[in-house]
Amino acid sequence: MWWKFSMHLVSMLTLLGFSLFFFFMSLSFLMGEVVVVVDWNMITLNSSNIVMSLIFDWMSFMFLSLVLFISSMVLYYSGGYMEGDLNFNRFMFLVLLFVFSMSALIVSPNLISILLGWDGLGLVSYALVIYYQNEKSANAGMLTVLSNRVGDVAILLSIALMYDLGGWNFIYYVMGLSDIGAEGALKWLVILAAMTKSAQIPFSAWLPAAMAAPTPVSALVHSSTLVTAGVYLLIRFSPAFICSKVLGVLMLVSCLTMFMAGLGANFEYDLKKIIALSTLSQLGVMISAISLGLAGLAFFHLLTHALFKALLFMCAGVVIHNVGEYQDIRMMGGLCYFMPSTSMFMNLANLSLCGTPFLAGFYSKDLILEAAFMSSLNFIIFLLYFLSTGLTVSYTFRLIYYSLTGNFNLGVVGSLGDNSNLMVNSMKGLCMGALVGGCVLSWLIFPEPLMICLSLSMKILPLLVSVAGALIGYLLNILSVTSKLNSLFMYKFVVVAGSMWFMPFISTFKGTLISLGVGLNMFKVSDKGWSEYYGGQGFFELMVDFSSGLQLMSESSIKLLMKSFFVFVVIVMFIF
Template sequence: MKMCKFMFIMNFLFLFSMFMFLLGLYFMVMNLVFMFEWELFELNSSMILMLIYMDWISCFFMGVVLLISSMVFMYSKFYMEGEVNLYRFMYLLFFFVVSMLLLIMSPNLISLMLGWDGLGMISYCLVIYYQNVKSSNSGMLTVLMNRVGDVMILMSIVWMINYGTWNFMLYNMYMVNDYQMQLVCFLVFMGAITKSAQIPYSPWLPAAMAAPTPVSALVHSSTLVTAGVYLLVRFSNLMYGMFFMKFLFILSVLTMFMAGVSANYEFDLKKIIALSTLSQLGLMLMILSIGLDLISFYHLLTHALFKSLLFLSAGILIHLMNNNQDIRMMGNLIYYVPLVVVIFNISNLSLCGMPFMAGFYSKDMMAEVFLMYKFNWLVFFFFFFSIGLTLSYSLRLSWFSVVSFFNMGVCFNLYENVYMMLSMFILSLMSLIGGSVFMWLMFSIMHLIYMDMIFKFMVLFFMMVGMMFGIFMYKLNYLIYGMNLYNFMWGMWFGVNLFTYGVILNFLNKSFYMLKVYDLGWFEELGSHGIYKNIISLSNLNLFIQFNNLKSYLFEMFFLLLILFLIF
């Protein structure tokens, strides 16, 4: 009966996603924007409102989120079928999607905070779902780093009470140069980079891989990590030209480069895909920081489609290989699960930017538009080389899963589930045609960019350079394994150590010292344990006196009388 409810929810989400796509298309053609407003109560002449803002951007994004979540529900029904707490998992997943929809529809920072905080709280519950030490540590790292962004959003809510309303859509055109609005935008910017895991908040994103794979497919494609990008897209008219957009540009370029290098040294399948998500988030925010918010949103939609498919296909490989995530144990899987490997490589090639797949249209457009801006050679190098590293770790994944030898043990059971494959087939279809469809819809005037041949082929050239660099790093892997350079590359530029151990290690050492010296030392000796020992010794003395003969009582009485005589 309960499973029928979940199938109903899955079908409802899928139909609702189709409705949102059609509604977004209608809003785009008719150039419409709807805003629904309910006044809850009034506080100090500031009205607390519940707002829903509907335009083609929110409708398209909600359609993508609902489509992916419906496929994840279908996938989870069979992926998690042996779990004891399956229904709790499904409910958490449903409320996670509802929180994201609430965030998308909210132009008000108060109602947006409900979705924003709901995402953080439920993501913590999903990361610690397996209830072991690793999941607990990963969940705590995730929730504490996200709380920094939550505090920034709360501070922006407090500051915006000066304007009389928290509806930031009303300020897009009129308060661009206002000094106080710059402070609000800076706080929103700080909240967005924590949610989107930019440097220095990057370590929580690979750590969140402790969650089940269907959660990772939802989190890393269209919900939690994209919330920061979506918020910056909404604030882009206010933020364009402000001082911290240059800061965002530097952070996003470094994040993109760092994630690409780290992914080439990682052997955990889910962490490689998580680092690729981090690289793509850096790419979106870098394009957004130079004022191309619509192209950034376009890549956000296409990335959600193929990244969710990549996680779902990786989840099947992990599930079938006895929960093994080490890519060195895989190989030659095309002979065992051909359909899964084909879909896995479709999403992988779409991530690379293979021509005429979903990722090609957005990435090629971003690269060619970027060439038309005036930046120095170092920025150009980091940008194009990071795109090349995407090809490097994607082909590395394909090599280990398809070409290399099968290194798993003899006891394995490889098969393909029909319903799991159905959800992946729908997403693979979107990964093939989604990029072109969204480009035809969103850019009514086609972007035909004319360049010299050397610039036109620069994207392809740097992709080849990145692929060769990835092969070179793999060959040098065993030479630099014992060096700190390997830990630097693999450990996200020491980010994991700096922002986990580096923050709490001194406090843990001090607390351990205080535990040994005070709690288990002097406080124990002078406190409860010391008092207990003294009472025991005195009671033993009293017991000895009571069990002794009359001579002891007489001696004690004589001694007491002697003391009284000497005193008085």
């Protein structure tokens, strides 16, 4: 019993200590401009070496420090959230294995060694999504793991293509990759792997479905681990995309994902899915920054987003616990009167997500928007940026109206309050990150100011769009609740926008039928067809016949001798 209730505390202290160590190492490497690459040669194959590589630079140390800091808070939070769970130890070990897989991916500059973390994330995420053993969790876990397998196959094909370059340490080759031949295919495969892991269109359906996992897992997945792996891989590969043709496709896909997620969140009523769609929108912001050639800004936003998104999910977990395990925001309301601490943390995370000035999200998000407005964007991409920014603030204030303010809509009278000191204390550390994390990281990563030249109207455009989105999200929902149901008059639009443009349907029912049908035909024709006839089964039958003949010959059968003599006579007569 002692082990069960103290494991979260021991894990938190251990990871927090490692986090502080890696943070100071990051500062040391950043100031000294030091990069250390460690290679362990495992197998030599022709002229290629299969090595286990580790890279230690300021970027890997800083990201590792952030992952371990958030993980320590989440594990401490889990001690209160998962209290009373019969499989508490199993849950903690799975989360620790999940953190280890992400850490292995962060310090791997080699496509073969990166598989240790890449496949580990996919496998452990499946085990965590199906943690609550019911049909919904099983379906969500299967969708998650099958979607991520597409990216795993892309990484395996990338390993095959990189064999032609003489090694798999991509940090040595990214600068000289062209857009033609095998090198161009390598770029497309890396982008495909990142799109599946970071849930970009058309692989977006698994991200809201993964909400079937426990809330501490959601806080970890959506802040700094699973979904950020694809963005981190693109950041490492970013020198290969400079002046490349693939950036146009990447920009369009990321902006469409950003817009689709923001639009869908305005019609969603599940608390955790709204926050998941906000993660999807912010992932689109990061990848669009990479497609603009701003990998440093994308990494900056990756760090700041992780801080307030983990806090937002932890607040959602406390709210769900208090309202009787409901996740429908229409069953909440007026929670700020009963849960002041949680409401304060949640508002802080929400405002940081909106890019409110001088919170963590402002420093990175506003910088990306200004850099994008200063770039040579076409009108469609500019419009998607413009609308996505407004939609983010709109669904945030809609969430605030339905859950924290408004009318008290709980169906039963319950005891609401910030009762769990353990969960509230774990959120305080992330609260400080959401408050000052942006400015601190800004000073560290960008010690010199960036030169941004914009007109006054373009400079204040993000702020004006945010204010307009806040008014629309708050006032229109007050009107829709107090008056008639306006959504019924635009039912078709609501269905399309609220269903993520039918992507869950395509990814599950229709997509599964098509893919399984194609797979069955290939299995019949290839595995059970020609490859079986000329492959393993055919070779087996040939060996059986050959061994039977050898056995007859070893028995010195008179019949065999007579047959052999007869065949010999026939051959001689045929020749002569």
